[in-house]
Amino acid sequence: MASVTFPTALGGDGKTYTDDAHPDTGLDGLGHVTRFVPCLKNVVAMAGYTAQYAAKIDAAATYADRAEDAKRYVEAVAEAYAVNLLDAYRDRITLGADFRAGRYTRDDGARLDTNDPSLIFSIVRSTPxxxxxxxxxxxxxxxDVVAREWNKGKPLGAVIEPTSQNLLVYSEDFSGSGWVIATSMGDIKDGLASWLNKPYMRYDNFTFSGSLSILQNITVSSGQAVTLSAYVSNETTPRYLAFNMGNDFRVVVDTENEVISSNPAGVSAALFVRKTLNGRRFCLTVTLPTTQNRFGVFFRKSNSVGYNDNWIPGDVIALTAMxxxxxxxxxxxxxxxDSSVTRQSDQLFRISEGQFSRQQGTFYAQYLKPPGGFDYILGLGTANDEEINLGNSSARSTFINLRSGGEFSSINAASLQSQIGELEKALFTYVFNGTSYIFELFVNGGFAGTGELTRLPAGFENNIAIGRRRAxxxxxxxxxxxxxFFYIPLQLSRAEAQELTTL
Structure with a gap:
């Protein structure tokens, strides 16, 4: 039996909760219905306690220690109770995948719980x-293997992506041919071991003032959206990273605040930052209004788009990859x-006979909010006009689309969605009321609305794609x-759906 107490010393109410069916403390059985909300209130209270002491960090080291203790405790408790709540439904799951833990489930009368997803799903990706x-x-x-990712010691599940190509050559060897690099940079030195598990480019001990630019001559046509990523080591000292998005467009990023600090007029740019071992990945997306032919980055101490700056001994520039x-x-x-490389798309799906009920059911998914538009988490059905999908719209609103027999309905959760890169929990239910199917969408503990179809899409019972629009x-x-994600052949109540999706 697992138990947890919310200490009054860290902002809790002192009560204990357990994962069994104890009549006073248990979350098992129906216990979660009456006790889960009090648990969440304790989490919120302790989070407030964390903020209270975090605000005093500069005043006293003791407060800083207590704030950090509370922060770790809150995170652990929140995770534990999310797991315990899901456990209450686990025996009802007839199809599911826990990509973080590497556990997969199918129940068609004979139950299969396995750590080998290929026993349940079709997995296709023709490249590493x-x-x-x-x-x-x-x-x-x-x-043809599910690719599971971790970040800083935490599992983040499976990464499911489209086909993409790295147009740059020698992506982690900046002394390689193809790069246009200022000759006045001086010697290249080895940096610390990076996430690539090998040394990388590091410039230091400067004896000159000039350009610190790392560029390649590549042509990208007008109207294209293009994304440039630079893996920058924490050893790097200049505050500003400038993206050369062609000869005409330079976008400056303030790496201290992780925001775009200078952007040319008429160019819409989006920034996404991801932490890696010993550094960060800065990803900048721009839609080019005209054809451009030189891409890369350069470094600045000031918020300027000029290549040159005044460098002195002690300045350090370190890159891992681009x-x-x-x-x-x-x-x-x-x-x-010595040439660009294409990685093929991930295809993860299941086609079977009647795996989903035609009467009622619930689909649930956890994922990180995608950074772009038209990103699909779950897909059902067989055609553009015969499908149900859960995803991310062009306006970055979480939605489900419902299409069958010429009917179309959509439920959007614009006010409930997470920030880009943050955890999002979504769930939709359906039930046949005798004349039509009623759908309800829940995101991050909120009820987003209802939709209706006269009939289910063709192929609904047999087809599901994970991380794609359709199988x-x-x-x-x-x-x-x-x-x-998981599916259970029951319609959950609104209270249950809101509990399951509460962050």
Whole structure:
């Protein structure tokens, strides 16, 4: 039996909760219905306690220690109770995948619980894939294998992406041919071991003032969305990282505050930052109004778009790798040598006979909010006009689309969604009321609304894609981390659905 107490010394009420069916403390059985909300109130109270003491960090080291203790405790408790709440439904799951834990479930009368997803799902990706592993270093996943990612010691589930190409050559060797680098930079030195698990480019002990630019001559046509990623080591001292998005457009990023600090007029730019071992990945997306032909980065001490700056001994510039892709978001790292490299898409799906009920059911998913538009977490059905999908719209609103027999209905959760890169929990239910199917969508503990179809889409019972629009449609992907999903052949109440999706 597992138990947890919310100490009054850290802002809790002193009560104890357990994962069994104890009449006073248990969350098992129906206990979660009456005790889960009090648990959440304790989490909120302790989070407030954390904020209270965090605000006093500068005043006293003791407060800082207590704040950190409370923060760790709150995070552990929240995670524990999310797991315990899901456990109450686990024996009802007839199809599910916990990508963080590497556990997969199918129940068609004979139950299969396995750590081998290929026993349940079709997995297709014809090329290798590279993601951060549990040791924080990059790991190569073989073709046709679910690629699970970690970040800073925490599992983040499966990364399911479309086909993408790194247009840059020698993506982690900046002394390689193809790079246009200022000759006055001086010697290249080895940096610390990075997430690539090998040394990388590091410039220091400067004896000159000039350009610190790392560029390649690549042509990208007008109207294209293009994303440039730079893995910058924490050893780097200049505050500003400038992105050369062609000769005409330079976008400056303030790395201290992780925001765009200078952007040319008429160019819409989006920034996404991801922490890696010993550094960060800065990903900048721009839609080019005219054809451009030189891409890369340069470093500045001031918020300026000029190449040159005044460098002195003690300044350090360190890069791990770079990637240039066509599209509105960065995908997982694609290493290159003397030519660009294409990584093929992930296809994870299941086609079977009658795996979903025609009367009622519930689909649940946890994932990180995608950074772009038209990203699909779950897809059902067989055609553009015969499908149900859960995803992310062009306006970055979480939604479900419902299409069958010429009917269309959509439920949007614009006010409930998470921030980009943060955990999101979504659930939708359906039930046949005798004349039509009623759908309800819940996101992050909130009820988003209802939709209706006269009939279910063709192929609904037999087809599901995870991280794609449909099992037979391969272009629109999740392009994010999917922690897990499950299906149970029951319609959950609104109270249950809101509890399951509460962050």
């Amino acid at each position: 894939k590279f993601l951060e592993a549990s040791n924080q270093y990059l790991r190569e996943y073989a073709p 990637q240039l892709e066509i599209g509105d978001k960065a995908t997982s790292y694609i290493p290159t040598l 037979n449609f391969n272009d629109l992907h999740a392009n994010t981390n999917i922690f897990g």
